Amino acid sequence: METILPYALLCFTSFFTLTNPLGTMPVFLTMTKGLDESERSHIVKRATIISFLILIGFTFCGQFLFKFFGISTNGFRIAAGIIILKIGYDMLQARYTNTKLKDEEIKAYANDISITPLSIPMLCGPGAIANGIILMDDADSWALKATLISVIAIVYILTYIILRLSTRLVKVIGETGNNVMMRLMGLILMVIAVECFVGGVKPILLEIIHNPSL
Template structure:
């Protein structure tokens, strides 16, 4: 029993780590928070990773039920995530992702902006994306035992902690690039994010088109 739970734990951690890929999230996060000081960046990272963990746990518990009630498929979630990623990437390519210049007179706007990006798009769909959501739903349905479900929740927490550490330690490195370096990185990552968005969109649309063709055929 213990051996099987250890194997399931390793499966959960490996699957979530590969799908979330904290190393790929890091440069996008640092580009989006380039105007923030270190304390604010850490606060955004903390809220984003905690929010993503909560979202994954909620989908693990209620995902199958919600998808059935609203007739939602993971493919549809991929399409929506792809659209969000493409728009975000376009904004990054234009080097205008941070539309507010922060100073002492508009701290309220800065707080509002950090709240917005920590939830969308960093928490979802950047960290808790369609792949991660689909993974926790599948892993949750693979075994109904309470012990295995707790192992899954522990795995989500562990991967979220690793993601937070990656985000926090990447910020000092980005500080050394300066404003010009951050703008260059912002445009480069914008192109990558747009490509990710297209991949998400095509990956979600292809199975839907195939099902339509099978039905019509």
């Protein structure tokens, strides 16, 4: 239990911040402008389910991909740390998303925005996928693996609730409140990214020190 609780907290904070449903709200409302609540509900439900399945798939297949492409875990940690650091920095600047859509593009997406761009890359981007693979690699017991899956499910359930209530939440939180929350989450994410980066660099440096001929 002493190991599971810190691990679960790390999983939740990192995935919730990377999924960033609060930052996705304004974009979601823009893309679904003119749609009724039932249509919005269908889009959100489908997007969260697809995001969950994709993330779980990459999380479990991560080790296979490492072996198939000959990628070391430490090298992936370094790359993941850089990706997550960039996302955290953007959030610290209160940037909602890099996805910018024109009116005609929004109309084109209207029939299936649940897959692109809502699910990929907004709710399940490269940062979340990299984070899932790294955390699965750290899970050295079935209890931790079950914790990881449970936390991912909880995060997407919360994401579904937040996006479903987006019209109300935007009015309650306001733009200023949303920016403050995003900056705080961005700072937390940058700390997690540094830990991930150092976790990848340290073993490589130690190996070089102990084996200078490499």
